Amino acid sequence: MSQIKFIFTGSPGAGKSTAIAAISEFPPVATDVFATDSLSGVKEKTTVAMDFGEITLENGQKVRLYGTPGQKRFRFMWEILVQGGLGLIILIDNRRPNPVADLELYLSNFETFIDETDAVIGITGTDVKDTPTIDDYYELLNKRNQMFPIFTIDARQKDDVLLLLNALMTCLEIPS
Amino acid sequence: MPHEFKLSSQQVSAKDLPVLKIILSLTKTNAVASWDYTDNAQVAAALMVDTDSDEGRSAFKKLINNDRKQALIAYGNPPEGLDAVNDIFVLPKPLRSKNIIPVLHQAAEWFINIQQESLIAKEPSKSTEEKTQNTLTKTGLRTQTIRRIINLLPNDQNKALHIVEKANNQLVVIDRWRNRYYVYSPINADISKLLLSDARNFFIEELERKQLNKEIEKLIPHELDITLWKAALSISDGQLFDGLLRTESFQLRRWPDLKRLGNDPLHMKLTAMLRRGGTIDYLADFLNAPIDEVIRFTNACYALGFLDHQHQPIAQATSAKKQLSNSKRGLLSRIRNRLGI
Numbered sequence: 001m002s003q004i005k006f007i008f009t010g011s012p013g014a015g016k017s018t019a020i021a022a023i024s025e026f027p028p029v030a031t032d033v034f035a036t037d038s039l040s041g042v043k044e045k046t047t048v049a050m051d052f053g054e055i056t057l058e059n060g061q062k063v064r065l066y067g068t069p070g071q072k073r074f075r076f077m078w079e080i081l082v083q084g085g086l087g088l089i090i091l092i093d094n095r096r097p098n099p100v101a102d103l104e105l106y107l108s109n110f111e112t113f114i115d116e117t118d119a120v121i122g123i124t125g126t127d128v129k130d131t132p133t134i135d136d137y138y139e140l141l142n143k144r145n146q147m148f149p150i151f152t153i154d155a156r157q158k159d160d161v162l163l164l165l166n167a168l169m170t171c172l173e174i175p176s
Numbered sequence: 177m178p179h180e181f182k183l184s185s186q187q188v189s190a191k192d193l194p195v196l197k198i199i200l201s202l203t204k205t206n207a208v209a210s211w212d213y214t215d216n217a218q219v220a221a222a223l224m225v226d227t228d229s230d231e232g233r234s235a236f237k238k239l240i241n242n243d244r245k246q247a248l249i250a251y252g253n254p255p256e257g258l259d260a261v262n263d264i265f266v267l268p269k270p271l272r273s274k275n276i277i278p279v280l281h282q283a284a285e286w287f288i289n290i291q292q293e294s295l296i297a298k299e300p301s302k303s304t305e306e307k308t309q310n311t312l313t314k315t316g317l318r319t320q321t322i323r324r325i326i327n328l329l330p331n332d333q334n335k336a337l338h339i340v341e342k343a344n345n346q347l348v349v350i351d352r353w354r355n356r357y358y359v360y361s362p363i364n365a366d367i368s369k370l371l372l373s374d375a376r377n378f379f380i381e382e383l384e385r386k387q388l389n390k391e392i393e394k395l396i397p398h399e400l401d402i403t404l405w406k407a408a409l410s411i412s413d414g415q416l417f418d419g420l421l422r423t424e425s426f427q428l429r430r431w432p433d434l435k436r437l438g439n440d441p442l443h444m445k446l447t448a449m450l451r452r453g454g455t456i457d458y459l460a461d462f463l464n465a466p467i468d469e470v471i472r473f474t475n476a477c478y479a480l481g482f483l484d485h486q487h488q489p490i491a492q493a494t495s496a497k498k499q500l501s502n503s504k505r506g507l508l509s510r511i512r513n514r515l516g517i
Contacts (some may be wrong), residue, residue, distance in 0.1 A: 004507065023515065057510045086508075138430045147451045149431045163435055166517045167444060169508045174448035 005064035006165065007082050008051070009110065010091035011102040015124045015155025016067040017051045019091060022158045023165070024053025024065055050081055078109060087168045088119040091155065092137075095125040100132050100140050107144065120168040122153040122160070179209045179419065181284055184220035187232035188251060192271050196224070199273045209284045209419075220246050222283040224267065228252035240264065245290060247283035288421065326371040326407055326479055327418045328380060333481050336383040338391065339370070349383065349391050350400065352481070357403070358395035365398060371407040401480055405437045408476035414468050416456070417475045425486035426474060427453035432482060446473050453486040 008016040020028045029052040051067030066081050068074070082088070090106050092099050103121065107114065123137065137150050149167040153160035183200060185193065200211040214220055223239065226232045227250040237255055239248055249265045265286075267279045325339065329352065336351045348367055349358045359365050383391060408417075416422060428450040434443060442465055449459050460470045477483045 055511070055514055057514050059510065061507075061510070063511055063514075134430075134433070142429065147428070147430075149447070151431075151433065151435050153435075160435070162515055162517050163439065165515065166439075166512075167431075167434075167448075169512065169517075170444045170448045171451070173505065173508060174445060175452065 003064050003084055004061060005066055005085050006087060006089060006168070007085045007113075008065065008067040008089045008091065009078065009106055010089075010122075011093045011096055011099065011106075013096070014091035014093035014122075015153075016091050018155040019089070019122070019153075019161045019164075020051050020053040020065045020067050022156060022161045023055065025055055026053070028053040028065070028067070050077065075109065082110065082113045085113065085117060087117040087172055088114055089164050089168060090119055090121045091153075092121065092123050093125045094123050094132065094152075095129045099123070100136055103137060104140055104144075107146065118168060118171040119148045120164045120171070121148055121150040122155070122164050123150065124153060124155050126152045127154075179284065179288070180212065181209055181221040181280075181287065182212050182214040182216075182219055183222045183224060183249075183280070183283075184214050184217040184246075185224045185226075185251075186217075186235050187226040187229055188224060189226065192226070192251075195271045196276075199271065199276050202273060203277070203280065209281065211280055217246065221287040222247040222249055222265075222280070224249040224251050226251045227254050228269070245287075247286040249279060249283060323375045323418065324372050324411075325375050325378065325380070326404065326411075328375055329371075329404070329479060336385070336388040338381050338383050340379040340381075342377055342379065347378070349388065349395065351388060351392070352400070354397075355400045356397040357400045358392045358397055360395065362396075366403075367398075368403055368407045368410070371404065372411065401433075402437060404479050405432070405476050408479040409472050411472065411475065412468065414471055416471055417478050420474065420478060420483075422456045422471075425453050425455050425458075426450060426477075427484045427486045428477060428482050429484050430482050432477060432480065442469060443473055446470065450477070450483075 008019055010016055017028060017030055050069065051065075053065040053067075055063045055065070057063065066085070068078050068081050088110055090103065090110075092103050092106075096102060107119075110119070121137065123134070134150055134152065141147060141150075149164075149171065151160070151163060151167070153164065155161065183196075185196065188196065197213045200213050203209065203211045217223055223244075223246045225236045225239065225248070227236050232252075233255045236248065236250060247265060249267050251267045251271075252269050254264065254266050265279050265282055267276055328337065329335070329350065333352045336349065336353065338349050339347050341347055346360045347364055347370060348360070351357065357367060359367065364370070420426075428447060431447055432443070434440070434447070437443075442463070445463050446459060446465070449462065454462070456467065456470050456474060459465070460467045463470075474483065
């Protein structure tokens with residue numbers, strides 16, 4: 001039987017591991033190493049292969065929450081992780097130099113998976129840096145002729161992560 | 177997006193015609209209806225005839241008797257006995273924008289109603305009573321008896337409005353661009369009621385950016401969108417805002433920030449539906465939701481400038497709902513239950 005899973009992806013440091021931790025039944029299994037490159041100034045560790053969390057449904061079914069490594073050098077992992085996924089949660093760190101370009105990158109890299117399922121976008125770090133604005137992200141979506149929910153979130157807040165999942169599941173339920 | 181209308185004319189002098197065209201061009205920024213001039217009377221929504229000449233009066237009388245689809249505007253003195261006819265509009269001379277704009281608005285209402293009635297007449301399954309009811313409710317322009325301040329805000333996101341009470345008390349500056357409003361007195365900080373007030377009781381002027389910056393220099397900003405959203409949702413008269421028609425198809429250009437505006441499950445579903453687009457009736461039918469709720473949500477999205485008119489509606493596939501298998505639907509439902517959402 002195929003796994004039931006949601007995929008969390010997005011820019012390094014955007015809070016994918018934190019978001020999974022906010023809703024997983026157990027502390028996520030993380031495969032972190034010390035960050036190299038520009039990320040080392042933002043956080044000490046970064047995900048290498050994946051983060052893994054889980055939710056058990058009433059009937060015993062398990063819903064897996066997978067976080068893909070955000071750094072480009074781990075791109076090979078992305079295609080493996082999305083197989084059989086219900087939908088994609090993209091987290092973008094607004095503090096990075098070009099977060100709109102980051103979003104474009106993830107929309108392009110996961111294009112096939114998004115076409116088959118759906119996506120929701122969470123913007124983090126807006127309390128530290130308020131530009132680009134949500135309007136700037138929607139401008140990108142309009143250019144790509146796409147319409148996904150975008151919310152500013154705090155990945156540490158369970159309610160914020162649930163809002164993303166709720167929006168994603170609503171999109172999956174409604175024909176697009 | 178405003179409704180676009182065309183106006184044609186007969187017997188209007190060579191001196192008045194350029195003035196008329198200039199005045200029409202001023203409607204381009206109007207949030208509700210914009211007008212263009214056309215030489216082709218067949219495609220016009222309104223026909224303006226100079227009725228101060230014998231030829232004009234004669235032409236006007238002929239037009240009244242025809243089975244016409246255009247609103248008729250008598251420019252000058254209308255032919256004797258005809259000014260009481262409901263279906264004609266009178267525009268006094270000389271040509272002034274302050275006179276013609278209200279007449280154009282009435283002509284637009286008339287034209288839309290005629291179109292709606294014609295559409296509804298083509299729905300054979302509906303009873304006469306239903307058709308009449310539909311005529312009343314489906315026409316966004318005519319049934320809007322009160323033009324609220326909130327109705328004046330949508331569409332132009334760059335617009336800043338200065339609202340002054342007729343007793344000359346300065347109340348509020350509304351800046352759509354920055355999503356802020358500024359009140360002159362802290363006791364007026366809650367502008368919800370003001371937004372729902374009849375606009376006729378206030379002086380409302382548009383501010384240029386420079387004027388705006390000067391005006392708000394010493395005023396404290398408040399966030400506009402939440403207030404605007406709540407005010408729009410609170411209107412329960414079942415009417416769409418000016419510029420929206422129930423027969424039209426709408427689409428969202430962005431998601432309302434339901435985290436800040438309030439996470440209502442129906443709003444989430446409507447938002448997801450409006451990614452693809454649909455009419456009010458289609459949305460209500462698909463989600464099995466009360467029409468009034470859908471109208472309120474649509475108004476709120478429009479007030480925040482998130483709504484687009486869908487010029488080429490996508491076919492509303494009735495089978496689309498079945499795209500998601502029952503097993504997956506059940507799964508999502510179980511996940512929701514588990515997560516409490």
